[in-house]
Amino acid sequence: MTPRRRRLFWVLGIVAGVGIAGGLALRAFQQNVMFYFDPSRIAAGEVRPGQRFRLGGMVEQGSLQRTPGSLEVRFVVTDFKHEVPVRYANVLPDLFREGAGVVAHGRLDASGTFVADEVLAKHDEKYMPPEVARSLQRNAAGATPAQPGKTAAAAAGVAATASGEAR
């Protein structure tokens, strides 16, 4: 082989290798990327049936229900406009509590209950996942006068605390 042909061979080989790896990575990416939805967007029907996604919002006060003696828990995630009931059957993270922000991974079942396979734990109890803070803030700002002002104000307060204290 002449040096020129050898170089061509190398370049073609490298391009093919990079192409294959890139294609496979892209495929894995498309199949496994998870989008984030808040309860309002779910209510708007943006989620495809059976799609795995991340649900974010606040755990509604007084919504946590336990089956005594088992791991099964149910709670409601709200963005102060819409609610989504959640079912989960693993150990909850340390920082999970009512009235705090939460992000859960899972799917919606036929009845509209979110079946979570993972509920996220974060280091800091003041920590609010940025996307949750943002959607709460948006909802608080866009709240119509018809809605109870108290909720909107509470949401705004929570969101402000969240973005202010995220550090």
Added chain:
Amino acid sequence: MVVELGQYALILALMLAAAQAFFGLAGPALKRERWLAVVPSAACGQFVFVALAVGVLVHAFVDNDFSVRYVAENSNSALPLFYRVTALWGAHEGSMLLWILVLSLWTMALVGNARHLPAAFAARALGVLGVISCCFLLFTLATSNPFARLMPAVPDGNDLNPVLQDPAFAVHPPILYMGYVGFSVSFALACAAMIEGRRDQLWAHWMRPWTVMAWAFLACGIALGSWWAYYELGWGGFWFWDPVENASFMPWLVGTALVHSLAVTDKRGLFKSWTLLLAVTAFSLSLLGTFLVRSGVLVSVHSFAADPSRGIFILVLLVLMIGGALGLYAWRAPLMKSSAGFDFISRESFLLFNNILLTIAAAVVFGGTLAPLIADTLRLGTLSVGPPYFNPSFLVPILPMLALVALGMHARWRRGRLGESRRPLLLALGAALVLGLALSLGVYAHPLTLTPVGATVGFWIILSALIDPIDRLRRRVPLPASVAGMSIAHIGLGVFVLGITFVQSNTIQRDIALKPGQSAQLGAYQFRYDGGQEIVGPNYEGFRGQVSITRNGAPVTVLYPEKRRYWVQGTVQTTAAIAPAFNRDLLAALGEDVGAGAWSLRFQYRPLIRFVWVGALIMAIGGVTAVVGRRQGARVASGAALPLAAVAPGDIREHGGAP
């Protein structure tokens, strides 16, 4: 008053860094010999003042000076003294100070070894380091001053985050930063070589030990972080593909590629411009990592700074520094042509494969880490990328890379032959096949498809790394440090591969609610929950459970997992109990009281998980062996070359070549 001293010290350090940058870069350019002499002094002065600033902040922590905002936010008078000191790098401001301290430590190391380099070249490299230091000092003073006062002072501090109150955390950040920031020296040397437009390959010879040291530190730092996350975050995972983990892993991957391409450039004068590009990339990724962690743009367990002004400042800094270096590269790289050729099955081509595959792997991690950020910026929706993407995509380039390691180690430079290594290599492959299959099909049943492959590759790497040392031992030929280092590092890689393979395929985990006396079965192990009791610690209260583990009826160990509630911040923390062993870890963690007298519990059985961290440690030891041995070898060689009586010991070092 003392605290203000710290701030003045930082300002003085900034001025000295500016002097170091100016005289280092302008001196050689304007051919002012006397300007060059200023550079090391400026660097030393900078180090002294940075160290003074760090000392002042440590003093404020030890002294419980809660009039300093940073101390008030991250310490408490009830905190043990040891953690009051390590709280220094418990949050953003102190971490930046640590970054700067580590940078000035590396700068001092370069000053200490500058006599082996041409004066102008050393001055330029120090000048580049001065520029970096300037930027970070400016950043710290402008946006994240650790010495800011709190008016009025609070009676007691907010305490250090409980997960950071841990011995591993005391060493993890400094060692990780030693690695991260260490690539700045490679970067500076690369920039100096490009500014000078050097056509030779001596710069690669000078850059090699620095790169290997930084690489070794980074390996240790990542392994320590993984180990810490494993036992301290309480839930038994050791790698989450978390953005911050990726941020340290990407420079390591590129650094690994750099270490190997430097070998080619140093020995054969090939891949010069590629090596330079890798040196620039490795440090750019370190900077990017700092940006990702410090700006809080990514959702992560580590991101504690969410101040947008910081993010923009770092972004500008990043663009200037990386853009500058890449511009320099575009201008100068065409000068560095390599002319020599090599055969298809030569060591050069194996190292080229290694580089391509490692770069692809780094790109895969890069894409997955930045995709959420890019999608968010372009308003394509908020998305997240997790292990289901990273695991398979990462394996695609890495598995062939690992399979080629054994061949690459024994291929000849230039010539397309494996020569006399062919027989032992095939023998090693056969033995690896037997061992790998026995372990994956015999000892650990129910494997995944890739388990036998991973096991065989791991064994093949270990066995073929042993060929050379054993051969030399038999022929009674001394083993050069560089060969020993390479063999050790590759053995570490093999150990690591074995660990990952079996952890991934044979881990058993169960989440279960148990009443006292009930038990769960994980493989051969039975975990019985015996109940628990309330406990009170120095700064927390909690609940301690008792879990008895038996194997086929024989008692193995008793674990005491805890659930703690720290008083000051009210943080609840899971403290997992782990029974480590050479071949497996058993873990028990308490969830919560689920009513009816039961607790939710998590049990894990993880085979060979220690191999993952030990493997990384062995890799690092290999790197250090090569560097230290090369230094001593060079000293002995130059000592032998000169009439010993004629030179003082100091002179031997003078002629010792690069460190």
